[in-house]
Amino acid sequence: MRKLNAPILAPLAVCILALSLAACNGSDTQSTVVTETTTDEGTTTDTSTDFVVEVDPFNFESDALISSITTQTCTLSNGDEASCYKIDIAGAPSNYEIGVFCPQNITSTADEAGIWFDGTGEVYDITGDFILNLPTLYNDSHWQLYDEGTGLVNVTDTQESCDGAARPNVEEQYQNHCVECSIDYVDGGISESFLIPITPVATTQNSSIGNANVGVALNGVVLAAPAPVEAILGAYTIAAFDDCAGHINLVAGYHYHGEAGCSQTQIQSDGHAAMMGYALDGFGIFGMLNEDGLEPTDLDECRGHTDDTRGYHYHAADVSENMFIGCFKGATAR
Secondary structure: OOOOOOOOOOOOOOOEOOOOHHHHOOOEEEEEEEEEEEEOOEEEEEEEEEEEEOOOHHHOOHHHEOOOEEEEEEEEOOOOEEEEEEEEEOOOOOOOOOOOOOOOEOOOOHHHOOEEEOOOOOEEEOOHHHHHHHHHHOOOOOOOOEOOOOOEEOEOOOHHHHHHHOOOOOOHHHOOEEEOOOHHHHOOOOOEEEEEEOOOOEEEEEEOOOOOOOEEEOOOOEEOOOOOHHHHHHOOEEEOEOOOOEEEEOOOEEEEOOOOOOOOOEOOOOOOOOEEEEEOOOOEEEOOOOOOOOOOOOOOOOOEEEEOOOEEEEEOOOHHHOOOOOOEEEOOEO
């Protein structure tokens, strides 16, 4: 897989309204984590206290936001009332230019197109050879994404065709297409607001990600739920990603379905994986690998663990898995 060498930017000061000094400094706090264990003698409850690191607004890149981060009272999914940050993101990456998506013909190389992943553990460069090999890859002779006479790839290169193809119910005329949309179709990005608990609250039962967004990247891009690859492939389309694992539709704008390294803007001084965003429950999301190229071995089913510096936090899955984290460990804002 070809990777884009995204620059790692130092965080710029973000104007914050109505924040406490402790919150602005990214302070740690104590949170009670309750776990239930079932034994032959019944269910017992063990309570332990771990450090929880609050959301730090200064971790966001300044150009990632369209307004100052503010605080407001919110109700969490566990019924608690809490203080949340209201974060308005720009909907376009602040640290790189959105890359190319679809190849133009069956001779295109990896430098001329993006990537594709369907959750099976592989990442494919969308080269001309990839387009030619689709019937074999998916064991279906109906795949025909190019014109046999000209060698040109069928690409959704207008806003109308983007609208017809970048949806679960792909219009028939746009089936057997490589799907791409321009950021210009959504005026450079679709801004979106998120409420995230300032202090993450761990819950006794993990919550499913479902089809909802997972969180926000520090560079101003939505971390989306897994891409609906079954519907995409069922329409004989490839919803191409750029090399940063993002793509565009007219409803959500530019968004990520995987972590390809471009959003890791907060380098950790101790060699830990770099930070790339926050989940909607307030826990930080970091890259999959540390500076030695190793993945933590003690991750739970949500892909999280605890250390003395970052408290409980997540590590994003490999981009090939079409996901970021396995579940929410904490309560999210309703």
